[in-house]
Amino acid sequence: MQITEIYKSLQGESTHAGLPCVFVRLTGCNLRCSWCDSEYTFHGGRKMSIQQVWDEVKILSPDGGLVEVTGGEPMLQEREIVPLMKCLVEGGYQVLLETSGERPLGSVPAKVVKIVDVKCPNSGEPDTFRMENLNSRANS
Numbered sequence: 491m492q493i494t495e496i497y498k499s500l501q502g503e504s505t506h507a508g509l510p511c512v513f514v515r516l517t518g519c520n521l522r523c524s525w526c527d528s529e530y531t532f533h534g535g536r537k538m539s540i541q542q543v544w545d546e547v548k549i550l551s552p553d554g555g556l557v558e559v560t561g562g563e564p565m566l567q568e569r570e571i572v573p574l575m576k577c578l579v580e581g582g583y584q585v586l587l588e589t590s591g592e593r594p595l596g597s598v599p600a601k602v603v604k605i606v607d608v609k610c611p612n613s614g615e616p617d618t619f620r621m622e623n624l625n626s627r628a629n630s
């Protein structure tokens with residue numbers, strides 16, 4: 491998969507705010523939101539295997555904890571990111587997935603917390619949200 495960066499910091503959002511968290515930030519996004527603060531993820535990055543990402547997460551947080559998979563849009567690399575999330579969950583990590591809501595989420599492991607954006611009219615991408623993502627049965 492194509493990775494922009496992997497680093498450890500404090501989670502700044504959601505009910506997990508304030509907790510230590512490893513961020514796995516994937517390269518690439520198919521949207522161009524007007525307020526995007528992650529444009530540096532649109533290009534570049536480095537190719538990493540699932541094993542290499544796992545190894546880096548293990549070094550940063552050897553005893554489990556929080557891992558956020560983000561981007562860019564991580565679900566554009568579904569074929570690799572879904573098995574990675576499964577590995578992390580099975581390895582005892584609590585996994586958060588931050589996604590634009592434009593991609594299908596049915597393949598995301600049930601134990602992953604999905605943080606799904608809904609783009610409002612001024613985003614520049616208001617019609618991209620996939621309504622089926624609101625159906626919890628499609629995401630379990």
Ligand code: SF4
Pocket residue numbers: 519520521522523525526527528529561562563590
């Ligand atoms: S979905 Fe996220 S990464 Fe993509 S353009 Fe919008 S804000 Fe930026």
